Amino acid sequence: xxxxxxxxxxxxxxxxxxxxxxxxxxxxxxxxxxxxxxxxxxxxxxxxxxxxxxxxxxxxxxxxxxxxxxxxxxxxxxxxxxxxxxxxxxxxxxxxxxxxxxxxxxxxxxxxxxxxxxxxxxxxxxxxxxxxxxxxxxxxxxxxxxxxxxxxxxxxxxxxxxxxxxxxxxxxxxxxxxxxxxxxxxxxxxxxxxxxxxxxxxxxxxxxxxxxxxxxxxx
Amino acid sequence: xxxxxxxxxxxxxxxxxxxxxxxxxxxxxxxxxxxxxxxxxxxxxxxxxxxxxxxxxxxxxxxxxxxxxxxxxxxxxxxxxxxxxxxxxxxxxxxxxxxxxxxxxxxxxxxxxxxxxxxxxxxxxxxxxxxxxxxxxxxxxxxxxxxxxxxxxxxxxxxxxxxxxxxxxxxxxxxxxxxxxxxxxxxxxxxxxxxxxxxxxxxxxxxxxxxxxxxxxxx
DNA sequence: ATATTTTGTTAGATTATTCTAACAAATTTG
DNA sequence: CAAATTTGTTAGAATAATCTAACAAAATAT
Numbered sequence: 475x476x477x478x479x480x481x482x483x484x485x486x487x488x489x490x491x492x493x494x495x496x497x498x499x500x501x502x503x504x505x506x507x508x509x510x511x512x513x514x515x516x517x518x519x520x521x522x523x524x525x526x527x528x529x530x531x532x533x534x535x536x537x538x539x540x541x542x543x544x545x546x547x548x549x550x551x552x553x554x555x556x557x558x559x560x561x562x563x564x565x566x567x568x569x570x571x572x573x574x575x576x577x578x579x580x581x582x583x584x585x586x587x588x589x590x591x592x593x594x595x596x597x598x599x600x601x602x603x604x605x606x607x608x609x610x611x612x613x614x615x616x617x618x619x620x621x622x623x624x625x626x627x628x629x630x631x632x633x634x635x636x637x638x639x640x641x642x643x644x645x646x647x648x649x650x651x652x653x654x655x656x657x658x659x660x661x662x663x664x665x666x667x668x669x670x671x672x673x674x675x676x677x678x679x680x681x682x683x684x685x686x687x688x689x690x691x692x693x
Numbered sequence: 694x695x696x697x698x699x700x701x702x703x704x705x706x707x708x709x710x711x712x713x714x715x716x717x718x719x720x721x722x723x724x725x726x727x728x729x730x731x732x733x734x735x736x737x738x739x740x741x742x743x744x745x746x747x748x749x750x751x752x753x754x755x756x757x758x759x760x761x762x763x764x765x766x767x768x769x770x771x772x773x774x775x776x777x778x779x780x781x782x783x784x785x786x787x788x789x790x791x792x793x794x795x796x797x798x799x800x801x802x803x804x805x806x807x808x809x810x811x812x813x814x815x816x817x818x819x820x821x822x823x824x825x826x827x828x829x830x831x832x833x834x835x836x837x838x839x840x841x842x843x844x845x846x847x848x849x850x851x852x853x854x855x856x857x858x859x860x861x862x863x864x865x866x867x868x869x870x871x872x873x874x875x876x877x878x879x880x881x882x883x884x885x886x887x888x889x890x891x892x893x894x895x896x897x898x899x900x901x902x903x904x905x906x907x908x909x910x911x912x
Numbered sequence: 913a914t915a916t917t918t919t920g921t922t923a924g925a926t927t928a929t930t931c932t933a934a935c936a937a938a939t940t941t942g
Numbered sequence: 943c944a945a946a947t948t949t950g951t952t953a954g955a956a957t958a959a960t961c962t963a964a965c966a967a968a969a970t971a972t
Contacts, residue, residue, distance in 0.1 A: 479959065500919055510920065512960055519958090531920065531967065561780075562806050572800045581791045587781045698929065719949055729950065731930055738928090750937065750950065 476525075478578045481547050482506060483516050484525060487536050488544035496533035545609035550585050551577040552598035552605075557588040559599040566599040566650075567641035600641075601632025601651050601688065617691065619667065620684040624659050628689035635686040643683070648672055655689070695742075697797045700766050701725060702735050703744060706755050707763035715752035764828035769804050770796040771817035771824075776807040778818040785818040785869075786860035819860075820851025820870050820907065836910065838886065839903035843878050847908035854905040862902070867891055874908070 476484065486505045490497035503513035517534050520526045525540035536544065554573040558564040564572075589595075596612065597603055605611045616631050630653045633640070644650065649671070656670040665681035679687075695703065705724045709716035722732035736753050739745045744759035755763065773792040777783040783791075808814075815831065816822055824830045835850050849872045852859070863869065868890070877887040877895065884900035898906075 477958080498919075499921090508959085509961060511922080511962085514921065516959080558803075562803075562810065564802075564806070568802070572798070572803050575798045575800065576795075579791070579794045581794065583783075583787070584777075584781075584791050587783070591781065696928080717949075718951095727929090728931060730932085730952080733951065735929080 475580070476523075476543065480516070480520065480523075480525075481543075481578055483513075483520060484536070484540060484544040485547050485551075487520075487526060487534055488541065488548065491536060496535075498533055502534065542609035545605040545611060546607075547577050549605040549607070549609070550579070552602060553585050553588050553592075553595075555598045555600075556592055556595050556604070560592055560595075561588075565641075565645070566636075567638045567645065569599060570636065570638070597632070599651070600636040601630075602636070614688075616688040618685050619655070619657075619669075619679070619687040619689050620665060620681060622657050622667075622689060622691060624657050624667075626657050627654065627692045628657070629654050629692070630687055631690045632688040633686055634688055640686060647677065648674070649687075694799070695744075695762065699735070699739065699742075699744075700762075700797055702732075702739060703755070703759060703763040704766050704770075706739075706745060706753055707760065707767065710755060715754075717752055721753065761828035764824040764830060765826075766796050768824040768826070768828070769798070771821060772804050772807050772811075772814075774817045774819070775811055775814050775823070779811055779814075780807075784860075784864070785855075786857045786864065788818060789855065789857070816851070818870075819855040820849075821855070833907075835907040837904050838874070838876075838888075838898070838906040838908050839884060839900060841876050841886075841908060841910060843876050843886075845876050846873065846911045847876070848873050848911070849906055850909045851907040852905055853907055859905060866896065867893070868906075 483502070483506065486502055487497045490501050490505060494501070499510055499513050499517065502517070503510045506513065517526060517528050520540065521528045524537055525543060526537060527535045551573045554576040555566075555569040558569040558572060559566055595604060597614075601614075601616075603612050603614055614632065618634065619628065619630075622628055630649065630651055632651070633644075653671050658668040658670060658676065660667045665684070667679050667684050669677055669679060671677070702721070702725065705721055706716045709720050709724060713720070718729055718732050718736065721736070722729045725732065727735075736745060736747050739759065740747045743756055744762060745756060746754045770792045773795040774785075774788040777788040777791060778785055814823060816833075820833075820835075822831050822833055833851065837853065838847065838849075841847055849868065849870055851870070852863075872890050875889045877889055879886045884903070886898050886903050888896055888898060890896070
């Protein structure tokens, strides 16, 4: 059984590979807030366990076994987040820190009960998919709002940034998953977009924000 | 902040002191499944943090600070057990192992939400009192069934052993917290008792069992 | 294409938690 | 009480996870 530390390295490697295609030692060290020598030596430890492949000066690659292990930790994280929001009344900006701890609990029944109680959700409170019990993750193929064109209508389906700060920003603008947006215009000089939704007739969203909002466009 | 290991030592010291009046190094080592030298050195570490008092060859004594820290961990443990039973449908014999892990989570809001959702329970699923937020524990002054006399009626209010095996035994006899017992007789040669409850007109309970059932006698 | 910067590695040390072996104190027993 | 047993201590070592310092390779920039 992997230690909590090892689990955190696996998760970081999984996320880095998904977001940037590969995971370097420095990315890994940065993500986890440890020094490069520390990351380097842990990668060697994980390799010995067959969880990743690693050659000097090359990017770290998770093995199938490593990917599955990571996905199962992420499954516990996302089920927990959903449980905290749906069953315990937490806001979507409060749950990450708690789930970060709960994900390391070894108690299959605990997470299965959460899953059952929620009716087997497929996404977490930020729209990220919940891996299944085999560690498989369904692809959502969503676009970011910045790829949409004026005149189109879309619904916010997920976020590519779930930091507490970004979530607080969304809360302050009454933006949440499921919010339907009408795209009014896009400024070519700064890529900001003007949209309408709910009570809001004209709201301006910066390029940064648009990139982080993942949408499903209405046909 | 105490590490998980330190938290487990505090809990063990607290329980040993409550059950046997004092805590020796060998008891502590036994309880935690570590060697005596390990327990000895951790006790010194806890002492340096002001959590216990310790002199060579003498029993270990928790300081007020240490007692409070232990009680707050026990609070999280018992709130979790109650939540698992009352809100997640677990059996009372399944929750200890899970709570043993959840008790180390640092997230005050998580436990406060549990507490609120359950309406601020004062005892856990095994009848043990839940310490309050200040780490104070209410005394229940219950008797064990073995102290009761034939002819008396009583209700099971708590257990002095909450092991999965004992709980399974109780389940198999339809005995649970709240079960009302009529004491029919007590054998003087083995201290076993014959009782009636629910559908059962005559059930024999061994001395061991009677000692572990904590009751409130009807006036 | 060389110099500079970034990235990665090795070596060696530190802290936390654990162990075994050897010895010493305290307690129990004959 | 002396012998035997239990309990406790010290010393020394091991493993996991971390660090800094020093050096080496790779990538970037002039």
